[in-house]
Amino acid sequence: MFAYTINKDLKLVLPNPERDAKQLFELVDNSRKSMQVWLPWVANLKTVDDEIKFLKHVNVNFGTGESLNVAIYQKQQPVGMISFNHIKRNNMSTDIGYWLAESARGQGIMHQAVLAMVKIGFEDYGLNRLEIEAAVGNHESNHVAQKAGFKLEGTLREDILLLDGRYHDHNLYSLLRKEWQDK
Template identity: 35%
Template sequence: MFTRQVTEDLAIALVQPSFAKNYYEIVCREREYLSHWLAWPPHANGEAFFETFVKSALHDYAEGKSLTCAMVYQDEIVGNISFNSINHELKKVEIGYWLSESFQGKGIASRCVQALIDIAFQELEMEKIQIAAATENLPSRKLAERLGFVLEGIITRNENLNGRVVDHAIYGLSVSRL
């Protein structure tokens, strides 16, 4: 199993079937919070939802299409981070992440995104990283900006978040900007 130690108390670990229970527990505690920026929480009504998610993620990882990891803080799964897509032809990846509300403000997401940036540029030899965030999702937008991503544009009416249509801010980081 792929695991990357980010700091002494923080790691990212390739998703595995045993994580389904942990993901479901987080959603049960924080469904309303997570549903504000993610479309899937209202549909996550059991561990089977996450078992299917993990199986699909591992299939896509095996084919080189994505990399989906749990964020593990002090030996507890606290969120998810991924290359939602890996485009080898364009040498581009898109990063997505979510973090349990109770673990925010500790730099966990920022450090995990930085770890994926390093993997993308140094190991996968990508030339571009993209992050999309709802325009109103200021914490995610600030994270991208803090890590050197540049706002490349706004895509209007880009996602239906449980009945609420949102615009997306698209951020990019190119290897040439480093």
Template identity: 30%
Template sequence: MLPFQVNDSIQLKLIQYQDRDELYSLIDENRVILREWLLWVDKRQSPEDLDTVIEMWTRNYEERNGFDAGIWLNQELVGMLGLHYIDWKNKATSIGYFLSESSQGKGIITTSIQKLSTYLFNELKLNRIMIQCAENNLKSRAIPEKIGFINEGTSRQAQWLYDHYENIVTYSLLSRDWQEEVST
């Protein structure tokens, strides 16, 4: 499935070893804004720190267990979109994402998730997609809300983030909801 052409300017591609330094630079240049919401940022202090995760991402993709893809905008790496573990029995998965500060507000993630959702529901025949966001991360929460994901509720103090707990909001989209949304 990867690479996945979202539109003329956006492409999702599996992160591979040759992308390591570019990915590290993206993380490092956006460290302050990413660290506000993502626990793994401090674990990435050099390009070499990405070697084991890139190996895991490759293995997951080969085993049809999701993917971690770079988001390229006009051939420039601007973020990542992850399709987490796929529960094939229940036909469910979840999506995570981040974007460089300079690329935010342009509809890149929204457009990517919309196109990917159509693929997941129509081609992979999944039934449920979830997105979880920190309650106070309003930019991240705006994405599933704009696409039509349903807010299922808030898990109180569900994630320890460096020095405090964050409430986590869970959104979901069902195949039948997507079919109704696309046909209207």
């Protein structure tokens, strides 16, 4: 079990597939229109059973140390997820992915969740480098990375195929342990 308290209202919790799948699926489903523009996996998440399978899979990966996918809880209710998607032990790095329900946006929740994951990554996991990729047009996600102190390294050209059937550019942001320690 993994749980991390950000403040009295916000927590990061390893999701329980049976307990959390329905609520997490409903959050995605209710935000589907805005989320699927930038997150191709949303189109494949069609049922609560799909969410259960996903949560079981990521919990297995947590057990093997390959990833950390946690639900963001605000006042005891899930509002999104944030993750270390692929922990690379050979070079002590990972990429951070995240999504937030439409109803929870604009409150600084994701900013606080990213800062918490940065602390977890550097202090608890001993990582040296964290990355965030955001489609160039996804202004909210780019803002989250920038506000959290990640530096823009460059743009990956036509790096992701989105729902509109076109390839889109991604901005690649990173934060190094030494940069974080110097703050």
